Structure formats: C-alpha cells, structure tokens
Amino acid sequence: MLDKKNMAILLDGTKVAASILDRIKNTIKEGELTPSLAIVLCGEKPESLLYTTMKQKKATEIGITTKIHRFPEKVSQEELCLAITELNPQVDGIIIQLPLPKHLDQTVILNSIELLKDVDGLTTESLGRVLKGDEETAPATPRGIIKLLEEYNLPVKGKKITIINHSNILGKPLAMMLTNRGATVTICHEHTVELTSHTKQADILISGIGIPQSITGDMIKEGAVIFDVGISKVGDKIRGDVHGEEVQQKAAYLTPVPGGVGPVTVAMLLEKVVAVHCKKKTVKFIV
Amino acid sequence: MLDKKNMAILLDGTKVAASILDRIKNTIKEGELTPSLAIVLCGEKPESLLYTTMKQKKATEIGITTKIHRFPEKVSQEELCLAITELNPQVDGIIIQLPLPKHLDQTVILNSIELLKDVDGLTTESLGRVLKGDEETAPATPRGIIKLLEEYNLPVKGKKITIINHSNILGKPLAMMLTNRGATVTICHEHTVELTSHTKQADILISGIGIPQSITGDMIKEGAVIFDVGISKVGDKIRGDVHGEEVQQKAAYLTPVPGGVGPVTVAMLLEKVVAVHCKKKTVKFIV
Numbered sequence: 001m002l003d004k005k006n007m008a009i010l011l012d013g014t015k016v017a018a019s020i021l022d023r024i025k026n027t028i029k030e031g032e033l034t035p036s037l038a039i040v041l042c043g044e045k046p047e048s049l050l051y052t053t054m055k056q057k058k059a060t061e062i063g064i065t066t067k068i069h070r071f072p073e074k075v076s077q078e079e080l081c082l083a084i085t086e087l088n089p090q091v092d093g094i095i096i097q098l099p100l101p102k103h104l105d106q107t108v109i110l111n112s113i114e115l116l117k118d119v120d121g122l123t124t125e126s127l128g129r130v131l132k133g134d135e136e137t138a139p140a141t142p143r144g145i146i147k148l149l150e151e152y153n154l155p156v157k158g159k160k161i162t163i164i165n166h167s168n169i170l171g172k173p174l175a176m177m178l179t180n181r182g183a184t185v186t187i188c189h190e191h192t193v194e195l196t197s198h199t200k201q202a203d204i205l206i207s208g209i210g211i212p213q214s215i216t217g218d219m220i221k222e223g224a225v226i227f228d229v230g231i232s233k234v235g236d237k238i239r240g241d242v243h244g245e246e247v248q249q250k251a252a253y254l255t256p257v258p259g260g261v262g263p264v265t266v267a268m269l270l271e272k273v274v275a276v277h278c279k280k281k282t283v284k285f286i287v
Numbered sequence: 288m289l290d291k292k293n294m295a296i297l298l299d300g301t302k303v304a305a306s307i308l309d310r311i312k313n314t315i316k317e318g319e320l321t322p323s324l325a326i327v328l329c330g331e332k333p334e335s336l337l338y339t340t341m342k343q344k345k346a347t348e349i350g351i352t353t354k355i356h357r358f359p360e361k362v363s364q365e366e367l368c369l370a371i372t373e374l375n376p377q378v379d380g381i382i383i384q385l386p387l388p389k390h391l392d393q394t395v396i397l398n399s400i401e402l403l404k405d406v407d408g409l410t411t412e413s414l415g416r417v418l419k420g421d422e423e424t425a426p427a428t429p430r431g432i433i434k435l436l437e438e439y440n441l442p443v444k445g446k447k448i449t450i451i452n453h454s455n456i457l458g459k460p461l462a463m464m465l466t467n468r469g470a471t472v473t474i475c476h477e478h479t480v481e482l483t484s485h486t487k488q489a490d491i492l493i494s495g496i497g498i499p500q501s502i503t504g505d506m507i508k509e510g511a512v513i514f515d516v517g518i519s520k521v522g523d524k525i526r527g528d529v530h531g532e533e534v535q536q537k538a539a540y541l542t543p544v545p546g547g548v549g550p551v552t553v554a555m556l557l558e559k560v561v562a563v564h565c566k567k568k569t570v571k572f573i574v
Contacts, residue, residue: 123415127419128414131459168419172463175462186472193471
C-alpha cells in the first residue's frame with residue numbers, strides 16, 4: 001500500500017493555468033480589450049488539428065479573438081511566408097503549429113513572424129535574446145516550467161538541474177533560462193552516456209524524452225523536483241516520461257501528465273498575446 | 288622530478304593558428320583578394336588598445352586591410368551606432384572591442400553590425416542561430432576551441448563536458464555548439480555548488496574563470512582534455528586558470544596560456560573576414 005504522506009506533491013498545472021487565464025479574462029473584460037491571435041496550421045495531421053483547436057477554444061473562452069488559418073500540406077514556402085507577413089500587422093500574436101510539412105524550411109517560416117508577435121518565442125531573434133538573458137519573447141514551454149517553479153516557490157539558484165531534451169523549443173532555451181537564473185544545468189539527450197549519473201544528482205529533473213515510464217524511481221534523487229514534459233499516446237491515454245508510482249514515492253514534487261506543464265504552457269502563450277495587445281495600446285498589463 | 292613521458296600533450300594553439308593564417312595569406316595573395324576589417328575601439332583602456340593593435344597587426348600581416356576606428360570614452364550611443372551602420376557596406380568584417388564604456392547598451396551597439404559582417408559572432412541573431420545549430424556566424428572563441436578539438440582529433444559526441452563560464456561570448460554559445468555535436472554539457476559558474484563534482488566527471492573541461500591556478504590537479508579526471516580560457520595578468524605575465532604543474536601530470540591534453548585558445552580565436556576571426564569577402568565576390572574559399 002502506498003504511504004500517501006510521503007508521496008510527492010503534484011505541481012497542479014491545471015490549477016495554475018486556470019488562475020492565470022482567469023486573471024487574463026478579467027483584464028480583457030474590464031479593459032474592454034480586443035486581443036487577437038492567428039494560428040497557422042498546414043496539412044491534416046490529427047494531433048496538430050487537435051492542439052490548434054484546443055488552443056483556439058481556450059483563447060476564445062477568455063476573450064481572445066482567434067482564427068485558425070489552414071493551408072494544404074503542399075503549400076509553398078513563398079505562399080506561407082507571404083501569408084504570415086500579411087498577418088503580422090493584423091493580430092497580436094501568431095502561432096505556427098509544428099511540425100511543419102517536411103518540404104518547408106521551419107526557420108524561414110518561423111522568422112516570417114514579426115518579433116513582437118512571436119508569442120511562441122521560436123524565431124531566431126527570440127532565441128538569441130533568450131541566450132543573452134532577455135526573456136521577453138522566450139518560448140512558451142520553458143516559460144511554463146519556470147512559472148510552475150515560481151508558483152510553488154521552488155528555488156533555482158545554485159541548484160543542479162538536469163534537462164533530458166536538447167530541442168530548440170525546449171531543452172536548449174530552457175537551459176539558457178535556468179543558467180540565467182543561477183542554476184547549474186546539464187543538457188542530456190540520445191548521445192548521453194550513463195544517463196542515470198546525470199539524473200540521480202539533479203535537484204530538479206526536467207524530462208522531455210517521449211518514452212512512457214522511462215524515468216524510473218532508481219534514476220532520481222530522493223526529494224527531487226521532477227518536471228515531466230514528455231507526451232506519448234498509449235492507447236487512448238496521454239502518458240508522460242515518468243514512472244508515476246515509483247517516482248511519486250521518492251520525489252518531493254512532480255508534474256502530472258496530463259495536467260502539469262501542458263496547460264501552463266498554453267496559459268503563458270495566451271498571456272503573451274494579451275501583453276502584446278496591451279503594449280500596442282500602451283495599456284498597463286498586470287497579470 | 289616530473290615524469291615527462293606521462294605529461295599532458297599541449298594543444299599548440301600557436302602552431303594551429305599559424306597554419307590557418309598561412310593558408311589564408313596564400314588564398315588572399317593567389318586570389319588577389321582585398322578583404323577588409325574594421326575594429327571599433329571606444330576609450331583608452333590599455334588592454335583593449337593592446338588587443339586591437341594585436342589583431343590589426345595579425346590581419347595586416349596576412350593581407351587584410353585593417354583600420355582601427357577610435358571613439359572617445361564618452362561617445363554617444365547614437366553616434367556609435369551610426370558609425371557602425373556606415374561601416375557595414377564598406378568592409379568585410381566588423382569587430383567591436385569589448386568591454387564597451389558602461390553608458391552604452393552593448394546589445395544595441397553589437398546589433399548595429401550587419402549579420403554577414405559579424406565576424407565576432409556576437410549579434411543577437413548570430414547567437415540565436417548558434418542555439419538553433421547554424422554556426423556560420425558563431426562567436427570566435429567557441430569556434431577556436433572547436434577548431435583545436437578537431438585539429439587534434441579529439442571526439443566530442445557522447446563525452447561529458449563541463450564549462451566553467453556562462454557568458455554570452457563563451458560559455459553559453461559554446462554549450463550550444465557542443466550540445467549540437469552530441470556532447471553532454473554542464474554549464475558551471477559562480478553560483479555552482481560543489482564545483483569539483485562537475486569538473487571531476489568531465490572528459491573535457493573548459494575553464495574560463497579568470498582566477499590564476501584555480502583549477503588544481505585534484506579537480507580533474509585522469510586523462511581529461513583541459514581547455515584553459517582564463518586570462519589573468521600576474522605581474523607582467525599572462526596566466527591561465529589552470530595550475531599547470533599539477534594538471535599536466537593528470538590530464539591527457541592541455542592548452543597552454545599563452546599559446547592555446549587565444550591565437551586560434553584570432554585566426555578563426557580573420558578566416559571569417561576572408562570567407563565573407565569571398566562570399567561577396569562569389570570566389571570559392573577553401574581553408
């Protein structure tokens with residue numbers, strides 16, 4: 001039988017997100033604001049359609065006018081870039097749903113977004129700024145993780161943090177952001193030898209592998225904070241990287257999947273849309 | 288008495304740099320090329336003046352027309368940005384000697400350099416590209432370190448690498464570049480707790496602390512590769528971070544100071560100037 005008293009505290013992303021979204025909703029209503037978001041979707045991938053619809057639903061709920069701009073799988077790079085360039089002056093934020101069809105140059109497409117409208121934080125300029133310590137246009141998922149750390153008063157400075165992910169949208173910018181906050185960060189990935197030697201010494205472990213139950217109890221430090229950013233579909237269920245039963249008995253804090261980093265990421269993204277809108281209107285934005 | 292047989296092989300930066308510079312010199316001569324470099328120097332700091340003069344001398348030796356553009360310590364941001372903007376179309380590369388006077392916004396000044404002319408690799412766009420894996424305009428010192436690794440056939444993929452430095456010109460971009468090559472990188476700095484636990488497990492250790500003899504023998508792994516990027520003036524001598532006597536007996540490879548990373552960094556920088564020139568003239572550049 002599990003000893004519930006000694007189990008990890010779950011970092012409740014759903015609750016944190018709801019609170020952020022609630023505040024944004026009020027800001028929009030009280031300020032009679034009209035923020036707008038464009039979501040660009042290429043092709044017919046069911047998961048991509050699901051994610052964009054979900055973002056649109058959340059955005060609409062809180063008062064952000066949101067349109068999904070759909071393009072065929074075979075859209076040309078020129079056509080897509082032109083469409084984004086035309087969207088730039090019309091909206092407060094643009095999201096390009098990834099992954100893009102393989103024939104398109106992702107960097108070129110993303111860089112068509114005007115810096116200020118890059119609410120997902122994935123243009124080259126945004127990432128360069130993150131490296132330099134200017135996080136105003138930082139990527140949404142790393143911002144979601146940092147938001148959760150802040151909400152639960154979990155300190156970062158001087159902590160050993162291991163990130164298992166070295167993508168441009170998660171591992172690399174997050175490593176920069178945590179380094180900027182004084183953490184000692186190690187970036188692991190598929191070429192890492194002796195992964196457990198890195199996970200076991202981590203005060204904070206952030207896993208974005210995408211293999212269900214791959215982070216087991218023996219891999220983590222007693223009392224660690226565990227962020228599970230892996231998302232896999234197992235049957236009709238969404239699963240994270242963490243072996244929940246084992247890790248919950250050893251970690252101090254753990255993000256559940258679903259209901260952990262995911263909802264906070266979406267909230268950070270929508271918060272950004274409203275912040276851009278307020279900046280444009282020179283309205284003070286307090287969230 | 289030291290056992291010379293068991294001592295670390297010195298990574299001879301002077302030799303590597305000389306070979307690169309020799310090849311560039313021939314390329315310039317044979318191609319009748321006219322590459323040009325502008326060095327921007329603000330104020331009267333003796334070290335800054337020394338470094339810029341040294342770069343000018345090296346550049347001139349191999350056939351790069353080089354001019355030092357000097358500005359008073361109290362130059363205004365507007366004046367300096369305007370001067371750089373005017374230099375952009377006139378030269379193949381621009382270097383801003385750092386540090387800049389405190390009243391100037393370093394990011395704004397650096398970003399006045401046109402991306403292609405950013406031979407030092409310090410604009411926000413250049414750093415964003417490095418994070419994303421496009422290293423064409425990567426910073427010179429990290430490129431110097433990687434050049435030395437390549438010249439001595441020292442593999443990086445799967446290696447544990449610890450970097451003690453988290454600056455925008457060294458630690459952070461280098462961490463990205465080594466991660467891009469499949470190394471498992473840890474970034475340490477002044478807030479790192481138990482520094483030795485990170486240095487001792489490193490197959491490759493890169494130190495850019497700036498405290499002479501701070502990396503002692505007991506801090507490193509037997510057979511490690513040690514890059515000493517710290518530079519301090521002790522009396523009238525230049526000293527690195529590494530306690531040479533101790534570390535040489537335990538490491539497999541070590542960069543000396545002076546004569547290690549420094550000269551290769553300058554060579555990488557000048558190589559870049561010529562590469563930009565060739566690109567502009569659509570001459571094939573083979574170095």
